Amino acid sequence: MSEFKVLFTFKVWDELAHYLRDNLAKYTNLNLIMPADDDEDTILNLASQADVLFGWRPKIELLNKAEKMKLFIQPGTGAEHLVKVFKKYGRKSDVIITNGHGHAYEVAQHALGMLLALTNHIVGYHNQMVDGKWRIRESMSEGLKNKKIGFLGYGPINQFIHKFLSPFTSDFSILKRTRDIELEASLSSKIKFYTTKEKHEFLQRLDVLIIAAPRTKKTENMIGEEELQMLGKNAYLLNVGRGPIINEKALYMALKKQVIKGAAIDVWYNYQPQEINGKTYPYDSNHPFHELENIILSPHRAGSPFGDLSRWDENIQNLITLAEERNDFINVIDLQEEY
CATH class of the missing domain: 3.40.50.720 (NAD(P)-binding Rossmann-like Domain)
Structure with a gap:
């Protein structure tokens, strides 16, 4: 099976890192890259080899750098930023974009x-x-x-x-x-x-x-x-x-x-x-x-509790779908419909 490099563009805390690795342990063709330093230069340097970007609010520079990207996973729901930036992105038709409803x-x-x-x-x-x-x-x-x-x-x-x-x-x-x-x-x-x-x-x-x-x-x-x-x-x-x-x-x-x-x-x-x-x-x-x-x-805090790690399960499911080289991804964003 093909190997897929998954680059997390945010600093993954220990509890979440263990949860993700435990749930994906059997999928040895997934290489989870969780940089200790999540500054912009570090992420940009790693992006060129990434098959998957996993994070929030990407900049167009990051997308352009990720020339091998097949899948973008946003853990949260809001799609308006993704729609805006991906519409500027030249390879948008080649990349599957998903979000998450785990919260x-x-x-x-x-x-x-x-x-x-x-x-x-x-x-x-x-x-x-x-x-x-x-x-x-x-x-x-x-x-x-x-x-x-x-x-x-x-x-x-x-x-x-x-x-x-x-x-x-x-x-x-x-x-x-x-x-x-x-x-x-x-x-x-x-x-x-x-x-x-x-x-x-x-x-x-x-x-x-x-x-x-x-x-x-x-x-x-x-x-x-x-x-x-x-x-x-x-x-x-x-x-x-x-x-x-x-x-x-x-x-x-x-x-x-x-x-x-x-x-x-x-x-x-x-x-x-x-x-x-x-x-x-x-x-x-x-x-x-x-x-x-x-x-x-209320200050946009309805979905803030991160203690329940099961909120990440939909994102994990999409990584499993990729690892098994299937196409039935969930929560796929339609750029034309904008969600």
């Missing part, structure tokens, strides 16, 4: 926590207690029982959120780019399915909208002023997909004017914010979300 359970768990904190006003109650204000008003908590919940996107994250929310309600709707007959047949007949052409009908029936979709040309600004008005003043919104799926100004104004009841947001608009007076916020200064009371703010 989907953790993201879904975080999302559920945010949603319950929002609907039950947990943060507000906590702050009242910190300020020594004991039961100063009637309960503002609102249950999820029998709420109409809609999923924009139905990949692994929203599938887990769906399972977590099933004890609360049975009224679910799913919006996907196209109809998926196999998926629909596998789920309850009570679930309502919509395509993007039916977006307005989908939104008008919801009490809670949960977004876990990739950022593409088709999804950017998919939710704007009109769509937020359709959700209405009693609706909640949760976003663990990508910030720009919701128009920034429209979201801020909808919350400020109480066009919708509240939002829980883990994904934002500016990931290189400038520090102002010792503070940094990942959104436009004209949209001070932190001043609003009807929002739960």
